[in-house]
Amino acid sequence: MLPLSHSLGAGGAGPAGSSSSSKHAQRLQLIDEAQQFHPQMTAYLESWGLHNVGFGYDLCAVLGSQSTGKSTLLNKLFGTNFDVMDETQRRQTTKGIWLSRGANMPVLVMDVEGTDGRERGEDQDFERKSALFSMASAEVLIVNMWEHQVGLYQGANMGLLKTVFEVNLGLFQSSKQKNSGLKDKTLLLFVIRDHIGATPLQNLQNTLLADLGRIWESLAKPEGMESSNITEFFDFSFTTLPHKLLQPKEFDDQVLALRQRFTDSKHPGFIFKTQYHKRIPADGLPHYLANIWEQVVSNKDLDLPTQQELLAQFRCDEIANVAFAQFTSDIRAFRRPIEAGEVLETLGGDMAAHCQTALAVFDKDASRYHSEVYKRKRQELLDKLHSALSPFVLGQLKNLHKRVLAHFKRTLLENLRGDGHDFGEVVRVERAKAETAFAAAAALLMLDGTDWNTAEEEAQLREDIQQIADQCRVEETKKMIVLIERSIKRAVAEPTEIALGKPGPEMWDHVLEGFRHALQQAEAAYMQKAKSFNCTEEENSIALRSLRQKAWQSLRAKVDEITADSILAARLRNIFEDGFRYDEYGTPRIWKPEDDIDGIFRKARDETLELIPIYARIEPKDESLLPSIPSSADDPEQAAAVARGEEDEFNFGASLVVFSETRKADIGTRFRKEADAYYVEAKRSTVSSIAQ
Ligand code: GDP
Ligand code: MG
Structure with missing residues (x-):
C-alpha cells in the first residue's frame, strides 16, 4: 500500500476527499508551496494503472487567475478531487502543482494553484515556472477566465499569456538550435466562464485572438523568428460555460459536452490529438518531470531535446538493468555443467533465446525513448549480454575440444587394431571427422553480432590431434619394425645354418649373401609401409638404422648359436x-x-x-659383401641414448x-x-x- 495519506498530509490538504474512496481519485502534490518536487509519482502512476501504458495516456494542465473555478471545472470534467475553495470560509487552497488521474480515462490532470501575484503586486516567479513546467509536459493548456476578463488587454490573463508565449519561444529556440525541432504544437483551450450569452462566442474569440496577436507582436523574438506567426506554435480552441450557480443545469450540461471532447476521439473537436503528445513514455514521466522542474527552479535554460535525451539515457539504463538482471539469473544454469566439463548440446540456441528475451524486455519499454539513445543503449546491452556469455562459450569450446579429442583417440586406436589398415588413411579419415564435428558444434555457439571465433581452439585441436597421431605412428612404426625383425630373423637363419655347416674359405660370402638378400627385402617392406605413415626423412633414417642393427644382431645371434x-x-x-x-x-x-x-x-x-x-x-672373400651397419657411436643421438643406459651399445667392427x-x-x-x-x-x- 502506498503512503498516500502522508504525502497528502504534507500539503495540509487532508485526506483525499471523503466523497470518493476510489484510488483514482487520489491526488498527489507534485510540487509543494516551497517549490519542492515530490518523488512519489512512480508509486502514484502504478496505483493509477498508468505506469505501463507507454504513450497511451494524455496530460493536460490548467492555468488562470486565482479563484476562477479552475479546480471546480477539472473535478467536473475529469472526476478528479482537487481542492476547491470553500465558499463559506473563502479559505485559500494549498499552493503548488497537483496531479491526479481522470476517472475512467487514461488522463493525467495537473491543477496549478498559485497566488495571483499580478493582482497583488507580487512577482510572477511561480507563475512563470509553472507555465514552463506545464508547457514542457502537457498537450493541452486550459486557460480559464471570466467572460468579463475578455478584452482587458492589460489584465492579469494577458500577462499570463505573455509569459506562456515567451516561455514557449525560449523552448522553441533551444530546440531549434538542437536542430531536432520541437515542431509539435500545444493546444490552448480557452474556457470562458460565467458566460451570460449577450456576446456570442465568435465575438469573444475574435477579441481574444486579436489580443493574442498583439501580445505576440510585442514579444522580442529570437533571431530568425522575427516574422514567425503565433499559429506556428499554438492551436487555439475556445469555449464558454454558463454561470455555475445561476444556471447549474446548463452549466452541468455544457461541462458534460466539453468532457466529450476530451474522451471521444471521434468528436470533431477532440482535444487530445496525437500531434500534441509530448512523447514521454509514462514510465519515464516521473524522472522527466523531476528533471524539468529542477531545471526550471534553478533557472537553467530548459532544453527539451536535451531533457528527452537525458531521460532516455536514464530510463534505458534502468530498463537495461532490469533486463540484464533477469538474464544473469537465467544463464546461471549453464555454469555448473560447463565447469564440470559437460558439453551442453543446446547451448547455442539457449544463449540466443536468452538474448532475445532480454532484448524483448528492453525493447518493450525502451523503444519508446529517443531513438538514437535507445539504439545505442540497446547495443550496449547486447554487448553486455554477449560478454556475460563468453565465459560459457569458452568453457564449452574447451569441453568440446576434450570430447572430440578423446573420441578421435578412441576411434583411431580401434581402427588401428589388427592388420591390414593403411595408417595414413585411417588418420586422415578420423582427423577429418573430428575437425568437422568440432567445427559444426562450435559454429552453433557463434552468435550473430559477436566477434567470437573458434580459430584459436581449432588450431589447438589440430595440434593435439597431430600429437596423438604422431604418438600412434611411433607405436605403429615400432610394431612394424618388430614384425620386420621377426621375418628377417627367419630369413637369415637357414642360409646361415647351411653356410656355416659347410665351412670353407667362402663360407662368410655365402652367409652375407643370404643376409644381404634378407635385409634388402626387409628394407623394401619398411619403406612401403612407411609411405602410408607419413614418416619424416629423419624418422625413416632412424628406423632404417635400427632395422639394420637389429638385423645384423639377429644374424650374429644365429652365428653365436651355431x-x-x-x-x-x-x-x-x-x-x-x-x-x-x-x-x-x-x-x-x-x-x-x-x-x-x-x-x-x-x-x-x-x-x-x-x-x-x-x-x-x-x-668374406669378397669384401663388398660386408654390409654397412652403423655403430651406435656413429650417431650422436644414439650414443647419448647409450650413455643414458637406454640402449645397448652396438659396435659393428667388434661384432x-x-x-x-x-x-x-x-x-x-x-x-x-x-x-x-x-x-x-x-x-x-x-x-x-x-x-x-
Ligand atoms: P480555483 O482557485 O480557480 O481553483 O477556483 P475554485 O475551483 O477553488 O473555485 C473558487 C470559487 O469559485 C469557489 O467558491 C467555487 O464554488 C466558485 N466557482 C466555481 N465555479 C464557478 C463558476 O463557474 N462561476 C462562479 N461564479 N463561481 C464558481
Ligand atoms: Mg484551485
Whole structure:
C-alpha cells in the first residue's frame, strides 16, 4: 500500500476527499508551496494503472487567475478531487502543482494553484515556472477566465499569456538550435466562464485572438523568428460555460459536452490529438518531470531535446538493468555443467533465446525513448549480454575440444587394431571427422553480432590431434619394425645354418649373401609401409638404422648359436672324422699296418684346425659383401641414448669377431685332444688286428 495519506498530509490538504474512496481519485502534490518536487509519482502512476501504458495516456494542465473555478471545472470534467475553495470560509487552497488521474480515462490532470501575484503586486516567479513546467509536459493548456476578463488587454490573463508565449519561444529556440525541432504544437483551450450569452462566442474569440496577436507582436523574438506567426506554435480552441450557480443545469450540461471532447476521439473537436503528445513514455514521466522542474527552479535554460535525451539515457539504463538482471539469473544454469566439463548440446540456441528475451524486455519499454539513445543503449546491452556469455562459450569450446579429442583417440586406436589398415588413411579419415564435428558444434555457439571465433581452439585441436597421431605412428612404426625383425630373423637363419655347416674359405660370402638378400627385402617392406605413415626423412633414417642393427644382431645371434662350444666342437670332430676315418669315397677305413696313419691323421687334423680362424671372424672373400651397419657411436643421438643406459651399445667392427684369440686357442686345444684320441684308437685297432 502506498503512503498516500502522508504525502497528502504534507500539503495540509487532508485526506483525499471523503466523497470518493476510489484510488483514482487520489491526488498527489507534485510540487509543494516551497517549490519542492515530490518523488512519489512512480508509486502514484502504478496505483493509477498508468505506469505501463507507454504513450497511451494524455496530460493536460490548467492555468488562470486565482479563484476562477479552475479546480471546480477539472473535478467536473475529469472526476478528479482537487481542492476547491470553500465558499463559506473563502479559505485559500494549498499552493503548488497537483496531479491526479481522470476517472475512467487514461488522463493525467495537473491543477496549478498559485497566488495571483499580478493582482497583488507580487512577482510572477511561480507563475512563470509553472507555465514552463506545464508547457514542457502537457498537450493541452486550459486557460480559464471570466467572460468579463475578455478584452482587458492589460489584465492579469494577458500577462499570463505573455509569459506562456515567451516561455514557449525560449523552448522553441533551444530546440531549434538542437536542430531536432520541437515542431509539435500545444493546444490552448480557452474556457470562458460565467458566460451570460449577450456576446456570442465568435465575438469573444475574435477579441481574444486579436489580443493574442498583439501580445505576440510585442514579444522580442529570437533571431530568425522575427516574422514567425503565433499559429506556428499554438492551436487555439475556445469555449464558454454558463454561470455555475445561476444556471447549474446548463452549466452541468455544457461541462458534460466539453468532457466529450476530451474522451471521444471521434468528436470533431477532440482535444487530445496525437500531434500534441509530448512523447514521454509514462514510465519515464516521473524522472522527466523531476528533471524539468529542477531545471526550471534553478533557472537553467530548459532544453527539451536535451531533457528527452537525458531521460532516455536514464530510463534505458534502468530498463537495461532490469533486463540484464533477469538474464544473469537465467544463464546461471549453464555454469555448473560447463565447469564440470559437460558439453551442453543446446547451448547455442539457449544463449540466443536468452538474448532475445532480454532484448524483448528492453525493447518493450525502451523503444519508446529517443531513438538514437535507445539504439545505442540497446547495443550496449547486447554487448553486455554477449560478454556475460563468453565465459560459457569458452568453457564449452574447451569441453568440446576434450570430447572430440578423446573420441578421435578412441576411434583411431580401434581402427588401428589388427592388420591390414593403411595408417595414413585411417588418420586422415578420423582427423577429418573430428575437425568437422568440432567445427559444426562450435559454429552453433557463434552468435550473430559477436566477434567470437573458434580459430584459436581449432588450431589447438589440430595440434593435439597431430600429437596423438604422431604418438600412434611411433607405436605403429615400432610394431612394424618388430614384425620386420621377426621375418628377417627367419630369413637369415637357414642360409646361415647351411653356410656355416659347410665351412670353407667362402663360407662368410655365402652367409652375407643370404643376409644381404634378407635385409634388402626387409628394407623394401619398411619403406612401403612407411609411405602410408607419413614418416619424416629423419624418422625413416632412424628406423632404417635400427632395422639394420637389429638385423645384423639377429644374424650374429644365429652365428653365436651355431658356433657355441659344444656345437662347434661336434662340427669340427665330424669334419675331422670325415677326413680321417673315411676315405675319399666315403667308405670307412679299416686300418692296416701298412697304412700311413700318421700322414692321414695330420692332414685331416690340420685341415680341420685351419677352419677355426675362419669361424672366428666374419671375413668374406669378397669384401663388398660386408654390409654397412652403423655403430651406435656413429650417431650422436644414439650414443647419448647409450650413455643414458637406454640402449645397448652396438659396435659393428667388434661384432665381426665371432670368438677371441683365447677362445680360438681353447677350441684348438680341445679339438687336438679329441683328434689325438681318434689317432690312438686307430693305432690300437691295427695292433689288435695284428695280434689276431
Ligand atoms: P480555483 O482557485 O480557480 O481553483 O477556483 P475554485 O475551483 O477553488 O473555485 C473558487 C470559487 O469559485 C469557489 O467558491 C467555487 O464554488 C466558485 N466557482 C466555481 N465555479 C464557478 C463558476 O463557474 N462561476 C462562479 N461564479 N463561481 C464558481
Ligand atoms: Mg484551485
